Amino acid sequence: MNISANALNAGPQASARRQVLVLTGLLSAASAMLVGSMLAIWLQFRANAPLRTSSDGSKMLRDWLPTNTKIPEVATNTMMITIVITCIMAQWAIYSARRSDFKHTSLALSVVLLTEVALINAQLAVYLQMNIGIRDGSYMLMFYSVTATMLALIVFGMGFTLLTLFRSFAGRLGDRDLMSAHGLYWYSLAVIFAAMWFVVYVQK
Amino acid sequence: MTAVDTNSVMVGSSTSTSTDSGIIGYLNAWLMTSDHKRIGQLMVIFAVIWTVIIAVVGTLLAVERIDATSALVDSTSMLQLFSLFRVGLIFGVMAPLMLGVAVAIVPMQIGAQALAFSRGALFGVYIWLFGMVIVGASYIGNGGPGGGDTQMVDLFMLGMGLVIAGLIIVGACIATTVLTARRPGMTLAQTPIFAWSALVTSVSLVLTLPVMAGALVYLAIDHSYERVAFGGNEGIADWIGWALTAPQIFLLAIPTMGILAQVVDTMSRGRQPIRGGLLIGIGIMSAALIGPVTQSSYSLQTESLAEVAKSLAPFLLFNVLPILGALIVLALCLLAIKKEKVELDAAFVPAFVGVGMVLTGMVGNAAQRINNFELANTVFEEAVLVYIGYGVVLSALGALAYFGPKLWGRTMPASQVIGLGLLGLLGVVLAALPYYIAGFAGQPASSASGFDYSGPTWLWNLVSAVGHAIFTLVVIAFIGLAVKSFRSGTIENDAVINSSLETATVN
Numbered sequence: 001m002n003i004s005a006n007a008l009n010a011g012p013q014a015s016a017r018r019q020v021l022v023l024t025g026l027l028s029a030a031s032a033m034l035v036g037s038m039l040a041i042w043l044q045f046r047a048n049a050p051l052r053t054s055s056d057g058s059k060m061l062r063d064w065l066p067t068n069t070k071i072p073e074v075a076t077n078t079m080m081i082t083i084v085i086t087c088i089m090a091q092w093a094i095y096s097a098r099r100s101d102f103k104h105t106s107l108a109l110s111v112v113l114l115t116e117v118a119l120i121n122a123q124l125a126v127y128l129q130m131n132i133g134i135r136d137g138s139y140m141l142m143f144y145s146v147t148a149t150m151l152a153l154i155v156f157g158m159g160f161t162l163l164t165l166f167r168s169f170a171g172r173l174g175d176r177d178l179m180s181a182h183g184l185y186w187y188s189l190a191v192i193f194a195a196m197w198f199v200v201y202v203q204k
Numbered sequence: 205m206t207a208v209d210t211n212s213v214m215v216g217s218s219t220s221t222s223t224d225s226g227i228i229g230y231l232n233a234w235l236m237t238s239d240h241k242r243i244g245q246l247m248v249i250f251a252v253i254w255t256v257i258i259a260v261v262g263t264l265l266a267v268e269r270i271d272a273t274s275a276l277v278d279s280t281s282m283l284q285l286f287s288l289f290r291v292g293l294i295f296g297v298m299a300p301l302m303l304g305v306a307v308a309i310v311p312m313q314i315g316a317q318a319l320a321f322s323r324g325a326l327f328g329v330y331i332w333l334f335g336m337v338i339v340g341a342s343y344i345g346n347g348g349p350g351g352g353d354t355q356m357v358d359l360f361m362l363g364m365g366l367v368i369a370g371l372i373i374v375g376a377c378i379a380t381t382v383l384t385a386r387r388p389g390m391t392l393a394q395t396p397i398f399a400w401s402a403l404v405t406s407v408s409l410v411l412t413l414p415v416m417a418g419a420l421v422y423l424a425i426d427h428s429y430e431r432v433a434f435g436g437n438e439g440i441a442d443w444i445g446w447a448l449t450a451p452q453i454f455l456l457a458i459p460t461m462g463i464l465a466q467v468v469d470t471m472s473r474g475r476q477p478i479r480g481g482l483l484i485g486i487g488i489m490s491a492a493l494i495g496p497v498t499q500s501s502y503s504l505q506t507e508s509l510a511e512v513a514k515s516l517a518p519f520l521l522f523n524v525l526p527i528l529g530a531l532i533v534l535a536l537c538l539l540a541i542k543k544e545k546v547e548l549d550a551a552f553v554p555a556f557v558g559v560g561m562v563l564t565g566m567v568g569n570a571a572q573r574i575n576n577f578e579l580a581n582t583v584f585e586e587a588v589l590v591y592i593g594y595g596v597v598l599s600a601l602g603a604l605a606y607f608g609p610k611l612w613g614r615t616m617p618a619s620q621v622i623g624l625g626l627l628g629l630l631g632v633v634l635a636a637l638p639y640y641i642a643g644f645a646g647q648p649a650s651s652a653s654g655f656d657y658s659g660p661t662w663l664w665n666l667v668s669a670v671g672h673a674i675f676t677l678v679v680i681a682f683i684g685l686a687v688k689s690f691r692s693g694t695i696e697n698d699a700v701i702n703s704s705l706e707t708a709t710v711n
Contacts, residue, residue, distance in 0.1 A: 017383075017384040017385070018384060019320045019321070019380055019384045019385070022379075022380045022383050022384050023320065023321060023376055023377070023380045026376045026379055026380065026407070026410050027372075027376055027410075029410065029411060030372055030376070030410050030411070030413075030414045031414070033411055033412070033414040033415050033418075033497065034414035034415070034417055034418050035418070036415075036418075037414065037415040037416075037417075037418030037419060037497070037499065038418040038421065038422065040499070041418070041419065041422060041499075045433070134425070134429050135429045137433075138432065138433035141422075141425055141426055141429060141433055142422065142433065144425065145421050145422050145425045149418075149421055
């Protein structure tokens with residue numbers, strides 16, 4: 001087959017305009033829709049949970065969160081603070097890269113990596129402290145589903161940070177598109193996490 | 205046509221590999237390619253294979269319903285076949301056909317050197333393909349929604365997850381290409397109309413498919429452990445059913461408008477009087493995406509005036525507004541044809557017929573959502589899907605006839621393309637229209653036996669079976685014609701005229 005024997009020659013070289021950033025924006029939006037849909041179903045289940053009398057008998061409550069389940073608020077609030085710190089560090093990396101400051105860029109990205117490990121550690125601590133089984137009921141099943149999805153997004157972000165860090169070590173500080181995309185991912189992840197934190201850990 | 209060749213730049217190494225290393229090199233050049241034309245062609249080829257499978261399943265389903273008192277296939281398998289038809293038509297045919305054509309064509313249209321993240325797109329194609337194979341295997345093993353085999357149901361959900369991930373990746377690559385790699389000076393408003401429709405569809409899929417993925421995560425975990433919260437295998441259809449019906453399927457039909465408008469654009473030498481209207485019309489169709497993200501379908505409740513007032517706005521927004529968008533595009537295309545002395549392009553026939561079928565399906569969907577008509581859970585819904593799904597296929601065939609010369613350098617014979625387009629129209633109408641009628645008569649959906657209603661039950665189902673069979677033959681004939689034409693057909697000799705970028709800009 002004579003492929004494109006009669007087609008035109010290639011067009012003028014177009015400058016790629018922040019392709020990684022735009023792709024990251026689209027995938028961040030997809031991540032937001034993913035977690036958003038799961039939270040919507042969570043809220044639907046909670047709203048439809050049967051009513052029960054509170055322990056002191058003074059009011060009616062939705063029978064959603066099992067009575068013997070305690071959410072470790074210190075760990076969950078720490079996660080929220082940690083993800084904000086991650087965003088600040090990611091922005092520091094962008095700032096340093098723009099000034100071709102290799103040391104600060106690498107340091108900032110290393111701290112981002114560290115905070116990501118802290119996030120995963122905190123999530124595992126929450127699982128251990130809550131000590132609930134996934135088979136124990138609807139709440140538990142949905143709790144693990146939502147938080148594990150969030151954890152997967154964090155692990156993906158960790159891979160993104162590693163890639164950015166390696167490129168930084170390789171001296172490719174001029175690749176600001178990637179650095180900005182990395183920052184954008186973590187900003188959007190922070191927003192997604194904030195929504196999940198409020199619905200799952202605060203409102204319960 | 206608005207296209208420039210990017211192939212010579214991107215596949216130079218691949219082509220040399222194929223000649224250097226024989227069959228292995230040839231396969232390597234195709235299966236590991238970073239050339240957007242080949243990636244798009246791969247996706248289209250696999251989607252066409254699925255089209256034939258699904259059309260055969262459609263024929264089988266209609267044949268099974270000719271005699272409602274006897275059953276050729278056992279009832280459990282019938283349920284799986286009904287589900288396979290719906291899932292396969294949407295995720296195995298409509299989505300990949302439209303995205304595949306977009307991957308192959310859009311970079312050329314906007315003057316880009318390559319598809320953004322082309323290897324990522326290839327990865328997406330393989331994930332989608334692998335997912336569809338898994339989905340198909342799970343159906344064979346009694347999986348799928350409501351399936352009896354636990355492990356196969358788990359496999360179905362895994363497959364659907366992969367399919368969704370693949371389509372999101374491909375969609376994101378297309379959207380990124382249009383947003384970032386247009387030739388210098390080309391604004392979004394000047395983007396060729398098909399590229400614009402591909403952008404709208406891609407962004408819509410990137411935003412709506414993750415919603416389905418979220419539900420699937422819950423379903424998969426529930427099915428693996430508790431099987432109470434989400435109803436186990438019986439609950440799957442309830443939780444992801446919204447993704448297998450309108451308005452979600454409208455999003456997959458948006459590029460059909462782009463294809464028709466693009467063909468007309470060339471026929472009228474780019475003299476579309478109200479080009480902005482086309483962009484708006486296609487944009488309006490994307491209003492449908494708000495429906496799927498709420499994981500619901502919206503009907504017009506007619507029990508009381510208060511109910512009507514409450515349900516009217518969402519009904520109009522999600523079911524009627526997309527029709528308005530499609531009508532705007534259609535009207536502007538006809539206006540351009542009327543205003544200019546046009547020479548008929550053979551691809552116009554399947555493209556126009558495809559849009560007509562999609563529009564018929566959209567109108568049918570709006571009627572079906574009016575409670576008074578009592579069309580819910582009847583075969584009317586299946587007819588809506590057939591109109592839109594097969595309409596998309598016809599439109600894609602038109603796109604192949606139209607864009608094919610830019611991919612292969614050869615044209616398809618006009619008379620045969622027109623003939624197949626008209627035969628395809630006959631097939632779709634015969635396959636779907638009887639179920640519009642049978643829907644009003646009350647023939648239940650997803651049921652092959654044990655139903656009875658006044659009227660010639662056997663006739664509607666027989667005609668529908670014939671329609672599906674004709675459509676299957678049309679697709680197979682088109683494949684044969686395309687292979688023959690693009691290998692040894694007439695060499696395209698007006699590539700310069702038809703490929704000039706000028707038609708991409710407003711005259």
